[in-house]
Amino acid sequence: MKLPSSVKLVEVSPRDGLQNETKIIPTPVKAELINRLTNAGLKVIEATSFVRAPKIPQLADAEKLLSLILTKPNVDYPVLVPNLQGLGRALHHGVKSIAVFTAVSNTFNLRNINCNIKDSLQRIEQVIVEAQKHHIKIRGYISCVLGCPYEGETDMTLTAEIAKRLLDLGCFEVSLGDTIGVGTPGKTQQLLEKVITNKIDIGKIAVHFHDTYGQALANIFASLQLGVSVIDASVAGIGGCPYAKGASGNVATEDVLYMLNGLDIKTGVDLNKLVETGNFISNYLGHQSNSKVAKAISARDC
Amino acid sequence: MKLPSSVKLVEVSPRDGLQNETKIIPTPVKAELINRLTNAGLKVIEATSFVRAPKIPQLADAEKLLSLILTKPNVDYPVLVPNLQGLGRALHHGVKSIAVFTAVSNTFNLRNINCNIKDSLQRIEQVIVEAQKHHIKIRGYISCVLGCPYEGETDMTLTAEIAKRLLDLGCFEVSLGDTIGVGTPGKTQQLLEKVITNKIDIGKIAVHFHDTYGQALANIFASLQLGVSVIDASVAGIGGCPYAKGASGNVATEDVLYMLNGLDIKTGVDLNKLVETGNFISNYLGHQSNSKVAKAISARDC
Numbered sequence: 159m160k161l162p163s164s165v166k167l168v169e170v171s172p173r174d175g176l177q178n179e180t181k182i183i184p185t186p187v188k189a190e191l192i193n194r195l196t197n198a199g200l201k202v203i204e205a206t207s208f209v210r211a212p213k214i215p216q217l218a219d220a221e222k223l224l225s226l227i228l229t230k231p232n233v234d235y236p237v238l239v240p241n242l243q244g245l246g247r248a249l250h251h252g253v254k255s256i257a258v259f260t261a262v263s264n265t266f267n268l269r270n271i272n273c274n275i276k277d278s279l280q281r282i283e284q285v286i287v288e289a290q291k292h293h294i295k296i297r298g299y300i301s302c303v304l305g306c307p308y309e310g311e312t313d314m315t316l317t318a319e320i321a322k323r324l325l326d327l328g329c330f331e332v333s334l335g336d337t338i339g340v341g342t343p344g345k346t347q348q349l350l351e352k353v354i355t356n357k358i359d360i361g362k363i364a365v366h367f368h369d370t371y372g373q374a375l376a377n378i379f380a381s382l383q384l385g386v387s388v389i390d391a392s393v394a395g396i397g398g399c400p401y402a403k404g405a406s407g408n409v410a411t412e413d414v415l416y417m418l419n420g421l422d423i424k425t426g427v428d429l430n431k432l433v434e435t436g437n438f439i440s441n442y443l444g445h446q447s448n449s450k451v452a453k454a455i456s457a458r459d460c
Numbered sequence: 461m462k463l464p465s466s467v468k469l470v471e472v473s474p475r476d477g478l479q480n481e482t483k484i485i486p487t488p489v490k491a492e493l494i495n496r497l498t499n500a501g502l503k504v505i506e507a508t509s510f511v512r513a514p515k516i517p518q519l520a521d522a523e524k525l526l527s528l529i530l531t532k533p534n535v536d537y538p539v540l541v542p543n544l545q546g547l548g549r550a551l552h553h554g555v556k557s558i559a560v561f562t563a564v565s566n567t568f569n570l571r572n573i574n575c576n577i578k579d580s581l582q583r584i585e586q587v588i589v590e591a592q593k594h595h596i597k598i599r600g601y602i603s604c605v606l607g608c609p610y611e612g613e614t615d616m617t618l619t620a621e622i623a624k625r626l627l628d629l630g631c632f633e634v635s636l637g638d639t640i641g642v643g644t645p646g647k648t649q650q651l652l653e654k655v656i657t658n659k660i661d662i663g664k665i666a667v668h669f670h671d672t673y674g675q676a677l678a679n680i681f682a683s684l685q686l687g688v689s690v691i692d693a694s695v696a697g698i699g700g701c702p703y704a705k706g707a708s709g710n711v712a713t714e715d716v717l718y719m720l721n722g723l724d725i726k727t728g729v730d731l732n733k734l735v736e737t738g739n740f741i742s743n744y745l746g747h748q749s750n751s752k753v754a755k756a757i758s759a760r761d762c
Contacts, residue, residue, distance in 0.1 A: 161646075339756070342722025343681045344463075372715040372752035373722070375678040379645045402759035406752050413674040420644025420675070450674035450708050454641070457704035 162387035164424040166202060167411060168333070168364060169195050171439065172223075173204040173238055175396035175408055177214050181443055185219045189226035191439050195393065196230050198431035200411075204257065205235040208244035224251050236297055240271060245285050249292055256294055258282045258329070261301035261337070262317045265308040270301075275316075279323060286328045298324035298332040299366070303349060304341030307401040314349045318356040321363065331362050333390055336377070338401050339370025343380035350384040364388035367409050369448075370399050374409035375417055382421070389414055394436030395448030410449030412436055430455075464689035466726040468504060469713060470635070470666060471497050473741065474525075475506040475540055477698035477710055479516050483745055487521045491528035493741050497695065498532050500733035502713075506559065507537040510546035526553050538599055542573060547587050551594055558596055560584045560631070563603035563639070564619045567610040572603075577618075581625060588630045600626035600634040601668070605651060606643030609703045616651045620658035623665065633664050635692055638679070640703050641672025645682035652686040666690035669711050671750075672701050676711035677719055684723070691716055696738030697750025712751030714738055732757075 172192050176183060183191075188206075195203050205227065211218035220237065229235060236255040239245045248256055260278040261267050267278050282298070289296055302309075303317045321332045334349065341349075346365075354360055365381045365388070367374035378389055392408030399405040412432050418425055433452045440447040447453060474494050478485060485493075490508075497505050507529065513520035522539065531537060538557040541547045550558055562580040563569050569580050584600070591598055604611075605619045623634045636651065643651075648667075656662055667683045667690070669676035680691055694710030701707040714734050720727055735754045742749040749755060 342719050344723040369752060370756045371718050372677060372712070373719055375674060376681040376719060379678040379681060399756070399759075402756050404759040405756040410674070416673050417644050417675055417678060421646040450671060454672045454701070454704050454707040457701075457706040 161382045161421055161423060162385065164387065165382075165418055166388045167200060167414065167425050167427055168202040168204065168388060168390045169200045169393065169411060170204045170366070170390050170408060171195070171392040171394070171396050171411070173207050173217065175392035176216050177207065178397040178400050178407060179216065179443055182216055183442055185222050185226060187442055188219070188223050191435065192235070193228050194431070194435040194438060196228070196233055198435055199425070199427040201232065201426065202234045202236065205237055207238035208247045209238070209240050221247070221251055224253070234295070236295070239285060241281055242284055242288060245288055249294075254294060255297070256285075256289060257297040257299055258285055258324075259299035259301065260320065261306070262312045262320055263302045263306035263309045266302050266306050269308070275320070279320070282324070283327055290328055296329050298329035299335055300324070300332060301335045301337045303334040304336040304345055305338055307338050314352045317349060318352040318358065321353055322356050322358055325358065325362055331364055331388060333364035333366045333388070335366035335390075336368055339368035339373065339399065339406070341367070341377055342373050343376045346377040346380045347384055350381060350386065354384070360385040361387060364390055366390035368399060369395060369406040369409045370402060372406070375413060378409070378414060379417065382423070393432060393449075394440045394452060396439060396443060406448055410436070410447070410451070412449040412451040416451045463684045463723055463725060464687065466689065467684075467720055468690045469502060469716065469727050469729055470504040470506065470690060470692045471502045471695060471713060472506045472668070472692050472710060473497070473694040473696070473698050473713070475509050475519065477694040478518050479509065480699040480702050480709055481518065481745055484518055485744055487524050487528060489744055490521070490525050493737065494537070495530050496733070496737040496740060498530070498535055500737055501727070501729040503534065503728065504536045504538065507539055509540035510549045511540070511542050523549070523553055526555070536597070538597070541587060543583055544586055544590060547590055551596075556596060557599070558587075558591060559599040559601055560587055560626075561601035561603065562622065563608070564614045564622055565604045565608035565611045568604050568608050571610065577622070581622070584626070585629055592630055598631050600631035601637055602626070602634060603637045603639040605636045606638040606647055607640055609640050616654045619651060620654040620660065623655055624658050624660055627660065627664060633666055633690060635666035635668045635690070637668035637692075638670055641670035641675065641701065641708070643669070643679055644675050645678045648679040648682045649686055652683060652688065656686070662687040663689060666692055668692035670701060671697060671708040671711045672704060674708070677715060680711070680716060681719065684725070695734060695751075696742045696754060698741060698745060708750055712738070712749070712753070714751040714753040718753045
């Protein structure tokens with residue numbers, strides 16, 4: 159079980175994190191968050207989403223936000239795109255990188271995007287065909303890979319099939335999301351083995367863990383052991399869990415980075431700058447950071 | 461890497477947890493905590509400590525507490541014993557199981573028990589010789605195995621030697637403590653490999669992780685992979701970190717149990733009763749549970 163020598167961290171706080179925070183953050187503060195994340199050394203920062211504004215008020219300022227970010231040429235700032243309308247807005251704004259999404263649960267998809275898995279893949283295909291004409295990089299997301307808030311356990315074989323389909327359609331990478339954070343390391347490895355058995359290059363698989371039950375880092379360690387080298391995380395663990403109010407959401411990037419540093423796995427990200435960034439946005443959100451590393455370092459420095 | 465089929469959870473909240481909580485808990489509440497832990501199915505519950513009362517005011521009620529516990533015959537209630545005086549008090553009270561302790565750091569030992577490693581082992585030998593005359597079970601603790609608050613990195617080879625010495629002296633089990641929670645899974649496995657190389661039966665090794673940097677569950681998963689089957693934990697993660705105020709301390713038993721359940725590893729412990737017990741003592745301590753599982757389950761049940 160050789161661990162990867164380097165890992166790409168995909169920072170999802172500006173989109174997946176903030177969309178679950180109730181306090182609306184002013185656009186310049188979001189831009190400042192993204193700029194600080196860039197300065198901390200992150201190479202992929204999911205910036206916002208082109209869903210319809212009334213659906214997620216927190217992300218209604220997508221266009222304005224993109225115009226405020228100080229982008230760096232070697233950094234990717236993908237935006238979430240649910241359909242052709244969203245892609246149109248993204249293209250109009252010169253976006254170079256998008257993310258499309260589905261879930262391995264018909265009920266979750268019906269509640270979230272008003273269609274079943276099959277129809278969502280058709281919708282994604284339309285988006286990809288159009289996006290490819292404009293040489294856009296496309297990332298795929300699959301939600302509920304270790305459990306669904308409505309259906310309970312989900313089908314790992316189906317997840318592996320959807321992942322393969324997304325890659326075949328043109329996604330360069332597929333992120334497997336444990337949306338409700340119920341997964342444990344054994345289940346994580348079972349899922350990844352299904353993916354590998356389905357002849358998917360593990361280098362094209364990202365893992366996206368929520369820390370609702372405190373399992374995220376153990377699951378990430380289990381994923382690294384099977385060759386995963388792309389990890390989604392949210393600075394300060396911002397976001398919470400929309401399915402259990404008061405519970406934890408996205409795993410904190412600081413905690414992931416601390417583990418990777420300890421494992422001598424390179425990321426190019428500066429831990430101290432990351433902790434400062436997490437504390438910056440936590441202050442704005444008006445709650446404590448959900449990163450244990452941030453708490454420990456802040457306590458130590460007092 | 462076959463995981464163990466069952467794990468013994470060693471509950472340390474009444475001693476290691478409470479000794480780091482500033483709010484003094486009434487003795488009957490501590491007894492109620494221990495009784496609830498017994499009812500949840502825990503087979504080892506470290507009850508208290510026979511240190512000098514002024515040193516740790518929270519544990520000054522050791523004798524009174526032991527008289528209030530409703531013990532079960534198949535459950536072990538060890539008490540911490542620092543020296544012959546402490547052992548005398550324990551024997552006087554009919555204690556059947558004790559724990560002795562040292563650290564793999566001269567500075568830590570000097571500050572904590574006023575002697576270096578060598579002298580602490582002599583002191584432990586005196587305690588063990590005397591305890592064995594009374595057929596007492598003796599557990600050993602080594603602190604600072606993945607880092608010391610004063611000396612930084614500690615010597616893994618020396619830890620393996622001290623562990624061997626404690627077993628040779630008569631300890632039935634040695635618990636390796638990451639006292640300041642700085643360890644990561646790779647370092648954890650390096651340490652355990654040193655222990656195994658030193659011809660120590662891994663079945664006699666317990667791991668004791670603090671979650672200060674959020675790494676505890678990942679470290680426990682890494683330990684299970686090397687055959688460790690005894691895990692120390694503290695319900696609701698009570699205890700905090702004496703070296704970083706506001707940071708996390710002991711890993712929460714609920715979170716460990718959730719992972720073990722997910723891995724199909726038997727413990728005999730009931731998760732719901734454990735969560736209720738953690739919420740019970742957190743309410744008395746006047747702060748939120750540090751268990752993410754407890755928070756998620758409590759949020760889900762609202």
